[in-house]
Amino acid sequence: MTDFYQSQRAMRAMRQAAMQRGVVAILDVGTSKIGCLVLRFDGPERLCEADGVGPMAGQSAFRVIGAATTRARGVRFGEVDAMAETERAIRTAVQAAQKMANVRVDHVIACFAGAGPRSYGLAGEIELAGGQVSEQDVARVLAACDLPDFGPGREVLHAQPVNFALDHRTGLGDPRGHVGNRLAVDMHLLTVDAAAVQNLIYCINRCDLELAGIASSAYVAGIASLVEDEQELGAACIDMGGGATGVSIFIKKHMIFADAVRMGGDHVSADISKGLQVPMAVAERIKTIHGGVHATGMDDREMIEIGGDSGDWEKDRRRISRTELIGIMRPRVEEILEDVRALLDAAGFDHLPSQQIVLTGGASQIPGLDMLAARILGQNVRLGRPLRVQGLPQAATGPAFASAVGLALFAAHPQDEWWDFEVPAERYPARSLKRAMRWFKDNW
Amino acid sequence: MQPMTPEGGARRPVLxxxxxxxxxxxxxxxxxxxxHGAGLWQKLGLGAGTRPEPVPRAEPVVRAVPVLRAESFVQVAPDVGPEPVVQHEPRRAVPQxxxxxxxxxxxxxxPGFSVAEDAERWIFGETADHAAADAAKVDFDPDQTEAALFERFGAIMSDFDAVSVARPDPAPTPPAAAARRRWxxxxxxxxxxxxxxxxxxxxxxxxxxxxxxxxxRGLAHVGLPVLAVVAALALWLGDEGRRAAIVAQYETLRDDFQNRPEFRVSLLRIEGASAPVDAAIRSMMPVKLPASSFALDLDGLRDMILRLDAVAGVDLVIRAGQLEVAVTERVPAVLWRRAAGIEMLDATGHRVATLVAREGRADLPLIAGAGADRAVPEALALLAAAEPMLARTRGLVRVGERRWDMVLDRGQRILLPETGAVAALQRVVALDRAEEILARDFTHLDMRNEDRPTLRLGAAALEQYRQIKIRETRVVQ
Known part of the structure; x- marks a missing residue:
């Protein structure tokens, strides 16, 4: 874990370097598509970031100057499945985006949906010596969180302090400067499968790119598609991607839970493909053009020619009604939504004051999905589209680009993570001090 | 209507x-x-008391809901308002x-973001064509609507460029239209x-x-072209003969241009110069006229003329084919006698010319002594102050390059101080006016010490003075 902690720190430094250079790439590694945005940070408040959040939460600091998507190959369930294929797909997307931006990007911030994210709530508590809370105290209380045993082969992807409490006061966003005796913190920890992260990093490094940050797709989709009051009052964002459906719960502008269902739009297509005995591409096309989840009487009369180029006239002339197609799609969509419901229940989402649920992601564009989701997830369901950011092409403003846009917002204004705070002084290894002393003795 | 597959109905019971x-x-x-779970947001300040009841799960029954296609369409293209569903219309391909x-x-x-452009065309093209189809529908012409729809679909399909959509017959009958709609x-x-x-x-x-x-990119856009041009030039100019030819051609062109009659100067006109200066200027012209004006270095010529002592200033103008030289000559103000001869100096002390004989300029005062030319202004001031005794003045002598002696006739001298010489001389003039001191017999009048003007008597006056003293004291020394 320490290695990855250090590499997260290094990635933050890399992000700063990229902001200085002014160009950073956003890479959304999805199961069905890989999207790449090239951001140029040249807004007016690029240089005064230290003074806090600029107008519009830092969105006006950047402009999208290049955007490209490519069909993802070699990604399954939101994880890298075939390394070489994924690398080629990343290369394709990055090259097209670079070509559009006409600038070379060296730093990339990536997100992915899969790798089995798991959430942990951590709590830490220290006694304050000096009365006032200093940066060191914040670092100490973060270090005082007892790390759960999340098992071998897992890495911490996000570790965000969600809430600070000072004595009897809770809900503090920034405790620095407050006076009190006892500082407590609640931290949200998201771990993912280490191997999946390593594979993704390897693929990106093979493309001569430096990784300047990595994020969970569910998290960044929530950033992009939940509006501010939803993030504040509590809402769940369901990012229905191709191979995985991410769930993230936000309250008080912090993510407090994230998980993923290893099913998505590709499984719907696979069902159609299996059920109708057609190739996957045809199934995808039929789903995209004729798909739905609510059948009406008119759908019985609407016949879809599913075709096929087998040469057999009977097989190539097959027709189904749209009702049959809906009959294939709906159970799978329901299964996905039920699994999402199970995750939300496990997270205790029904204890939240606000029950808002926002559906986003490419698979959320199935006609009638919001009504179906309202039956399974609760009444407060809406379809979410990502925030408009400057320079984004019209075609990349759909819900399929929620993760990419969210990642751009994440790049512009990342939330504080554990590794953004300095290491508490007592945690510095004594060995390095000894080594420094020895160096002085040897050389002076 | 319950058209679902049996699994679809059966496999969705309980969570x-x-x-x-x-x-x-x-x-x-x-x-x-x-x-985690409830605990975390209880800590966030959301007590268990505020916990709402879980939303009652709706019994997931598949109902036949009237499909409102317009909603999903509005999701994609918000500019288009909700559109009434036309029942007989074939189902539109909802852009995904x-x-x-x-x-x-x-x-x-x-090139570039081809997918974005495609999708944009897809969305907006669809919208625009859709409006066209609506407009066509107003005319109650089913065939035209049909054609518009068909064209729209064809436009969409042509994006995929694998689908060939055959155009229908131009004048279909209604049953044929219905059949084609089904098709x-x-x-x-x-x-x-x-x-x-x-x-x-x-x-x-x-x-x-x-x-x-x-x-x-910079190297390719700037560096390489520059390098190529420089290399080509170096290669081409590497030949000695070619370089000489280029130089010769350039010189020929230049000479042809400079020798045009427009630039010819054929006459020299000198104004304000006396005869010797005129002759000197004419003799020192570096080029023989007529010449091209490019060959005349007016600045050099001006400096050369200014080097003549008699010339105070000169203006050179080439006008209408002649070189006009306007000379201002120095005016001699004083004569300076030296061992080599007599020089004429102007009021600033600059040499004007050498005078052969003093009688040549009897009107000018005479000064002498080493360094006298550097104090000409003071000498002129002294002479102006000595105006009443100017008839007796022979001249001024510079002593030790620091002070003046005024020499009068009868071998008399007035020794003037180094500073305040004019005032001392005015005092002498006042003394003369009061007591006629200059008419007395003395050889030197020493005004160097202003507190104590001193006379050195002449020999006869000294003898007379001694006799008077003997007579007064009756002592013979």
Whole structure:
């Protein structure tokens, strides 16, 4: 874990370097598509970031100057499945985006949906010596969180302090400067499968790119598609991607839970493909053009020619009604939504004051999905589209680009993570001090 | 209507009580042990008392809901208002911005963000055509509506360029139109062959990145062309004969231009110069007239003329083919006698000319002594102050390059101080006016000490003075 902690720190430094250079790439590694945005940070408040959040939460600091998507190959369930294929797909997307931006990007911030994210709530508590809370105290209380045993082969992807409490006061966003005796913190920890992260990093490094940050797709989709009051009052964002459906719960502008269902739009297509005995591409096309989840009487009369180029006239002339197609799609969509419901229940989402649920992601564009989701997830369901950011092409403003846009917002204004705070002084290894002393003795 | 597959109806009963996969179990456990779940947002200040009741799960029954296509369409293109569903209209292909098989951004056929442009055209083209179709519908012409619809669909399909949509007959009968509508609804898209993998090779990718590097681009756009031009020039000019030919050609061109009659100067006119100066200027002209005006170095000529002592200033103008020289000569103000001869100096002390004989300029005062030319202004001031005794003045002598002696006739001298010489001289003039001191017999009048003017008597006066003293004291020394 320490290695990855250090590499997260290094990635933050890399992000700063990229902001200085002014160009950073956003890479959304999805199961069905890989999207790449090239951001140029040249807004007016690029240089005064230290003074806090600029107008519009830092969105006006950047402009999208290049955007490209490519069909993802070699990604399954939101994880890298075939390394070489994924690398080629990343290369394709990055090259097209670079070509559009006409600038070379060296730093990339990536997100992915899969790798089995798991959430942990951590709590830490220290006694304050000096009365006032200093940066060191914040670092100490973060270090005082007892790390759960999340098992071998897992890495911490996000570790965000969600809430600070000072004595009897809770809900503090920034405790620095407050006076009190006892500082407590609640931290949200998201771990993912280490191997999946390593594979993704390897693929990106093979493309001569430096990784300047990595994020969970569910998290960044929530950033992009939940509006501010939803993030504040509590809402769940369901990012229905191709191979995985991410769930993230936000309250008080912090993510407090994230998980993923290893099913998505590709499984719907696979069902159609299996059920109708057609190739996957045809199934995808039929789903995209004729798909739905609510059948009406008119759908019985609407016949879809599913075709096929087998040469057999009977097989190539097959027709189904749209009702049959809906009959294939709906159970799978329901299964996905039920699994999402199970995750939300496990997270205790029904204890939240606000029950808002926002559906986003490419698979959320199935006609009638919001009504179906309202039956399974609760009444407060809406379809979410990502925030408009400057320079984004019209075609990349759909819900399929929620993760990419969210990642751009994440790049512009990342939330504080554990590794953004300095290491508490007592945690510095004594060995390095000894080594420094020895160096002085040897050389002076 | 219950057209669902049997599984669809049957397999959706209850929500699973426990999570299905292991990850969720671990998550649940973690949430319980680490105070997650309800605990975390209780700490966020949301007490259990505010916890709302869980939303009652609707019994998931598949009902036939009237499908409102317009909603999903509005999602895609918000500019278009909700559109009434026309029942007989064949189902429109709802644009889905994520047809995966369409998403391969192939740099070969469309540079840049080809997918974005395609999708944009898809959305807006669809919208525009849709408006056209609506407009056509107002005319109650089913065939025209049909044609518009068909064209719209054809436009969409042509994006996939694998579907060939045949245009219908121009004048269809209503039954034929209905049949074609059914055909249109049934028409399944053909699937194009799997496209070539558009991924760039590693080498192409690296070269592209290299090309986008600013230094490389700068080198290619500026450095290499400059280098090529310089190399070509160096190669071409490497031959000695070619260089000489170029120089010769240039010189020929230059001479032809400079020797044109427009630039010819044929006459020299000198104004304000006395005869010797005129002759000197004419003799020192570096080029023989007529000459080109490019050959005349007026600045050099001006400096050369100014080097003549008699010339105070000169203006040179080339006007209408002649060189006009306007000379201002120095005016001699004083004569300076030296061992070599007599020089004429102007009021500033600058030499004007040598005088052969004093009688040549009897009107000018005479000064002498080393360094006298550097104190000419003071000498002129002294002479102005000595105006009443000017008839007796022979001249001024500079002594030790620091002070003046005024020499009078009868071998008399007035020794003037180094500073305040004019005042001392005015005092002498006043003394003379009061006591006629200059008429007395003395050889030197020493005014150097202003507190004590001193007379050195002449020999006769001295003898007379001694006799008077003997007579007064009766002492013979």
């Amino acid at each position: 699973r009580a426990e999570p299905r996969h292991a990850a969720a179990q671990i998550t649940l456990k973690a949430a319980e042990t680490a105070g 911005p994520e047809p995966v098989w369409h998403w391969d951004a192939d740099g070969a056929d469309a 249109f609804a049934r028409r399944a898209p053909a699937v194009r062959a799997v496209r070539r993998d558009p991924a760039p090779s590693r080498l192409a990718y690296r070269l592209h990145r290299l090309w986008l590097t600013p230094a490389v």
